[in-house]
Amino acid sequence: MNTTKRTEISSLGEFGLIERITEGLTTQNKESIKGVGDDAAILQFSGDEETLVTTDLLMEGVHFDLTYFPLKHLGYKAVVANISDIYAMNGTPRQITVSIALSRKFCIEDIEELYAGIRLACQQYGVDIVGGDTTSSLTGLAISITAIGTAPKGTSVRRNGAKETDLICVTGNLGAAYMGLQLLEREKIATAGKDIQPDFQGKEYILERQLKPEARKEVLEKLREEGVTPTAMIDISDGLSSELMHICKQSGTGCRIYEERIPIDYQTAIMAEELNLNVVTCALNGGEDFELLFTVPIADHEKVAAMKEVRVIGHIVNESMGLALITRDGAEMELKAQGWTQNNC
Amino acid sequence: MNTTKRTEISSLGEFGLIERITEGLTTQNKESIKGVGDDAAILQFSGDEETLVTTDLLMEGVHFDLTYFPLKHLGYKAVVANISDIYAMNGTPRQITVSIALSRKFCIEDIEELYAGIRLACQQYGVDIVGGDTTSSLTGLAISITAIGTAPKGTSVRRNGAKETDLICVTGNLGAAYMGLQLLEREKIATAGKDIQPDFQGKEYILERQLKPEARKEVLEKLREEGVTPTAMIDISDGLSSELMHICKQSGTGCRIYEERIPIDYQTAIMAEELNLNVVTCALNGGEDFELLFTVPIADHEKVAAMKEVRVIGHIVNESMGLALITRDGAEMELKAQGWTQNNC
Numbered sequence: 001m002n003t004t005k006r007t008e009i010s011s012l013g014e015f016g017l018i019e020r021i022t023e024g025l026t027t028q029n030k031e032s033i034k035g036v037g038d039d040a041a042i043l044q045f046s047g048d049e050e051t052l053v054t055t056d057l058l059m060e061g062v063h064f065d066l067t068y069f070p071l072k073h074l075g076y077k078a079v080v081a082n083i084s085d086i087y088a089m090n091g092t093p094r095q096i097t098v099s100i101a102l103s104r105k106f107c108i109e110d111i112e113e114l115y116a117g118i119r120l121a122c123q124q125y126g127v128d129i130v131g132g133d134t135t136s137s138l139t140g141l142a143i144s145i146t147a148i149g150t151a152p153k154g155t156s157v158r159r160n161g162a163k164e165t166d167l168i169c170v171t172g173n174l175g176a177a178y179m180g181l182q183l184l185e186r187e188k189i190a191t192a193g194k195d196i197q198p199d200f201q202g203k204e205y206i207l208e209r210q211l212k213p214e215a216r217k218e219v220l221e222k223l224r225e226e227g228v229t230p231t232a233m234i235d236i237s238d239g240l241s242s243e244l245m246h247i248c249k250q251s252g253t254g255c256r257i258y259e260e261r262i263p264i265d266y267q268t269a270i271m272a273e274e275l276n277l278n279v280v281t282c283a284l285n286g287g288e289d290f291e292l293l294f295t296v297p298i299a300d301h302e303k304v305a306a307m308k309e310v311r312v313i314g315h316i317v318n319e320s321m322g323l324a325l326i327t328r329d330g331a332e333m334e335l336k337a338q339g340w341t342q343n344n345c
Numbered sequence: 346m347n348t349t350k351r352t353e354i355s356s357l358g359e360f361g362l363i364e365r366i367t368e369g370l371t372t373q374n375k376e377s378i379k380g381v382g383d384d385a386a387i388l389q390f391s392g393d394e395e396t397l398v399t400t401d402l403l404m405e406g407v408h409f410d411l412t413y414f415p416l417k418h419l420g421y422k423a424v425v426a427n428i429s430d431i432y433a434m435n436g437t438p439r440q441i442t443v444s445i446a447l448s449r450k451f452c453i454e455d456i457e458e459l460y461a462g463i464r465l466a467c468q469q470y471g472v473d474i475v476g477g478d479t480t481s482s483l484t485g486l487a488i489s490i491t492a493i494g495t496a497p498k499g500t501s502v503r504r505n506g507a508k509e510t511d512l513i514c515v516t517g518n519l520g521a522a523y524m525g526l527q528l529l530e531r532e533k534i535a536t537a538g539k540d541i542q543p544d545f546q547g548k549e550y551i552l553e554r555q556l557k558p559e560a561r562k563e564v565l566e567k568l569r570e571e572g573v574t575p576t577a578m579i580d581i582s583d584g585l586s587s588e589l590m591h592i593c594k595q596s597g598t599g600c601r602i603y604e605e606r607i608p609i610d611y612q613t614a615i616m617a618e619e620l621n622l623n624v625v626t627c628a629l630n631g632g633e634d635f636e637l638l639f640t641v642p643i644a645d646h647e648k649v650a651a652m653k654e655v656r657v658i659g660h661i662v663n664e665s666m667g668l669a670l671i672t673r674d675g676a677e678m679e680l681k682a683q684g685w686t687q688n689n690c
Contacts, residue, residue: 007453014480017456021479029473031495035475043475046394053442055476055477057445062480095377095386097386097399101404104354108352108357119370126373130377130380131398131400132400133401138484140484
């Protein structure tokens with residue numbers, strides 16, 4: 001390791017680090033249509049389909065805590081998180097590879113539980129497990145999944161196509177997975193070393209959003225049925241603010257979203273209240289919702305407004321106007337992105 | 346984790362574990378031509394090319410020791426190990442995704458070193474970096490690379506096509522990377538806490554085989570030029586014995602290889618002598634050589650015998666005859682496979 005000069009990673013943050021290591025990166029093969037910088041890479045081999053590729057690496061103690069996260073759920077979620085990136089390109093997930101590294105604390109039955117969840121998600125979304133790697137680890141569990149998807153040539157949707165006046169839409173509701181995580185963390189502390197059960201009553205929904213998230217497959221089908229093609233799309237894994245910044249930065253635009261339009265489930269609101277957290281801040285910055293954030297031309301307003309699972313939360317503006325949230329009292333608040341170097345909420 | 350029943354992973358071993366978790370695994374998508382069980386998966390999307398996918402997960406302390414493995418070399422080797430699997434399918438590597446998890450001990454300069462090696466390998470082999478994931482880790486470094494390649498439809502070579510009387514061929518020489526590792530481990534101990542430099546004189550070749558391995562791209566080109574199509578192929582990452590067992594098991598055959606035919610470099614032999622190890626055992630079981638092991642019809646004997654980089658080491662026999670090494674004195678020794686649960690040599 002370098003001993004002469006030492007710049008801490010925290011000084012750059014996640015996005016800064018990614019920018020640094022991908023600086024000047026070019027592609028040599030003509031079929032590498034789109035490399036780093038979107039939910040998935042786009043490859044155009046021969047034929048009339050594009051191949052989409054995305055990958056995630058999950059580390060025990062960083063991405064999951066096995067004291068409350070059942071292995072079967074972890075397997076399911078790891079798959080969903082990956083194929084959500086394929087859906088966010090307007091593609092269909094087809095295959096995954098699964099690599100795991102295991103320390104000695106894990107037994108065969110544990111791995112079977114993990115794989116039961118992985119297989120269930122694959123069955124649910126029509127995806128094949130086509131390869132992987134199994135190895136040992138000195139400490140804890142590491143899971144690396146790569147998902148491969150397809151889209152008819154020219155139909156994949158990137159982050160960079162948003163245009164002024166486009167409507168900003170989100171599916172479902174936001175902040176629920178993050179509140180589920182806060183609940184699990186609270187009950188972990190409350191029950192530690194005691195012979196009592198955690199109390200999850202009335203909070204089943206936010207728990208499920210954290211422990212068994214789903215990808216928004218059906219919304220894409222609905223959009224296709226209605227003939228609506230998003231101009232830009234991303235899945236919400238790091239939080240609405242962060243994803244909006246990606247879309248606006250890559251599209252060269254600004255945005256206005258409205259606090260009163262942000263969809264929040266009542267269980268999310270109650271939990272935030274209990275924990276004395278601002279629920280809107282949580283909806284803006286809480287990760288792992290795996291909802292879709294996308295923009296559509298204003299001409300599609302009626303169609304998206306009629307979709308039960310979609311909420312129009314704002315619109316795209318000129319880059320010079322910046323990114324802002326309009327609060328209930330009409331004030332403008334600048335949106336800020338957050339990566340894994342900072343707390344989410 | 347499971348507390349009711351607990352079967353240790355060591356009771357199954359690596360290959361047993363893989364068998365268990367992939368048991369009954371079927372594919373749902375028609376384009377998933379070949380799933381788990383080969384060097385890479387084969388996908389047939391529309392068009393006249395097959396897509397090949399392979400993945401590896403490398404963990405610090407298990408797969409590499411940063412006290413003597415420079416990060417730039419590690420990056421290079423991680424790419425080579427992956428694309429070697431694409432070559433072993435008779436394919437051409439095109440893209441990779443790179444995921445890394447980093448603990449706090451790493452600084453930006455370290456990551457730049459790692460990526461310099463990754464980029465160098467990509468440049469060397471004409472491969473594009475098209476995606477990845479960057480995250481934190483509680484302890485050490487984890488690297489997950491997925492490689493994507495292509496092969497004209499129907500030309501990829503699997504492990505299962507070997508037939509009786511086929512010739513067994515290997516490229517280059519064996520055991521060198523393993524001996525390089527033994528040398529590095531010896532010098533690590535010899536120099537620990539002392540102000541002396543490790544002594545690598547006269548051992549540059551085995552060191553290079555461990556620290557900067559190459560994939561056997563040019564041999565495949567040569568085979569194509571000569572019109573030789575291997576009937577089965579695999580790259581030697583776990584050791585000759587282990588890979589031969591994969592080919593024979595999947596092809597439903599046995600094999601005979603000859604001790605005197607196994608290619609061994611003189612530096613490998615000298616190092617084995619110094620360490621009081623049996624050099625043939627090391628050539629049979631030492632990993633990470635990334636040479637190609639393949640079978641060809643006996644009719645191609647003249648062509649392969651004339652290739653400088655290829656050595657015919659034996660032939661395929663009927664399954665009932667088992668897998669054996671014929672020693673220099675004519676004795677038959679049964680070949681045994683070894684995974685990561687046992688020592689290699």
